[in-house]
Amino acid sequence: MTILKSVTFVCLIAILAVSTAHAQNTTFKPGEFKTWALTPPLGWNSWDCYGPTVEEHEVQANADYMAKNLKKYGWEYVVVDIRWFVENDKAGGYNQKDPRYVLDEYGRYQPAVNRFPSAKNGQGFKELAAYVHKKGLKFGIHIMRGIPKVAVNKKLPIAGTNGITADQIYSTENLCKWLSDNYTVDAKKPGAQEYYNSIFKLYAEWGVDFIKIDDLSAPIYHQDEIELIRNAIDACGRKIVLSTSPGETPFNAADHVSNHANMWRMVNDVWDTWRHITHLMELSKQWYPYIKPGTWPDCDMIPLGRLSIRGEVGKDRMTRLTKDEQYTLMTFFSIFRSPLIFGGDLPSNDAFTLSLLTNKEVLKMHRESGGVRLLYQQAGKTAITSKNSKTGETYLALFNTSETPGLELKVELADLDLLGKVKVTDLWSGEKLGVKAGTFAQSLGAHACGLYKLSLGK
Structure with a gap:
């Protein structure tokens, strides 16, 4: 039994050595x-x-x-x-x-x-x-x-x-x-x-x-x-x-x-x-x-x-x-x-x-979203969107990059391929912002932003 165990151990070492060498030679x-x-x-x-x-x-x-x-x-x-x-x-x-x-x-x-x-x-x-x-x-x-x-x-x-x-x-x-x-x-x-x-x-x-x-x-x-x-x-x-x-x-x-x-x-x-x-x-x-x-x-x-x-x-x-x-x-x-x-x-x-x-929801968006696209970027206003193909949810980021406080940013929901009523959630805070239809608008402070999750539903 002792000889058998020794032989088995030596064989295992040899197999591991060959496996390691193979891994190092991988192209x-x-x-x-x-x-x-x-x-x-x-x-x-x-x-x-x-x-x-x-x-x-x-x-x-x-x-x-x-x-x-x-x-x-x-x-x-x-x-x-x-x-x-x-x-x-x-x-x-x-x-x-x-x-x-x-x-x-x-x-x-x-x-x-x-x-x-x-x-x-x-x-x-x-x-x-x-x-x-x-x-x-x-x-x-x-x-x-x-x-x-x-x-x-x-x-x-x-x-x-x-x-x-x-x-x-x-x-x-x-x-x-x-x-x-x-x-x-x-x-x-x-x-x-x-x-x-x-x-x-x-x-x-x-x-x-x-x-x-x-x-x-x-x-x-x-x-x-x-x-x-x-x-x-x-x-x-x-x-x-x-x-x-x-x-x-x-x-x-x-x-x-x-x-x-x-x-x-x-x-x-x-x-x-x-x-x-x-x-x-x-x-x-x-x-x-x-x-x-x-x-x-x-x-x-x-x-x-x-x-x-x-x-x-x-x-x-x-x-x-x-x-x-x-x-x-x-x-x-x-x-x-x-x-x-x-x-x-x-x-x-x-x-x-x-x-x-x-923030789990923000990291989920970062990990799972696709189709990232710029909706507009002009006059201190920027809007970016993406979609989660797994959940069907749409993400929207709005940025006031100007020095003007209280700047209103608008997005037509049809431009996000969202027709009908849409439930909106603030992704950073988790706050439910209610149901929107047609247009989504937010007033943002200077250098501020908003990040939202939008999903179809009543």
């Missing part, structure tokens, strides 16, 4: 990535509150909060933003004078151990990803496009090649204007695809589920590198959601980006000022036809709650937006079906901020 089919985020991703990103200086314990604290307070509402991604591989970065602007980079022998960035202690002994983000995964959440990171200048200068080898080195695949064309860490990767050169394959193989081994890649879309749309990245993700054996950044993503690249990324920024960074919200709403007008399962136009991170603890814009503060403006931001992000990536420090949330993230 996904073209377009399969669109099944990885059939609803818009919900999560947290460290940028708005920690800039390039976030530390492991802070990531863990936000993951703890999400698991306890938000996971049951669908929030799941925990994302470490920019420059996690620099030991001595600083808030309020990057340290580009004397940054201490951490790289492995193949020129791939590694987490700075003084900020991420679990990365010691070459572990990378394995342990931090495992910490997040154990809470039933998913783990993400940020990178810059391109190849480290340090790797090029040292002529470091590219993993998976027969002697190709970093200095053989780089270009000095179209470099990032605001951060000088990397060179462009020349997609035409042998070893370019292998370089991207090597970093995504590493991220898959770490357990990365989400990656935000910067300097891909604006001011230049880097189509060649986006294709290298898409190929590398599809070959890495792990489903990694791809977010391209920043905006403004050029609209003439809409078909390309929607066929290579799960989400893409429509706009540059959105901070807690009213002009950022109105600019976003204006730029979004052309993107409605591209709101589709698996590929999402992205409104950027949600600048609510406590911001800039060690951030890039302003001092440590609670969001500068008024409550009406916060409702407007969350209503627009939600009915537009943008990914919802919270930027504030989650453990610092007050009750009001938490309420904006946990």
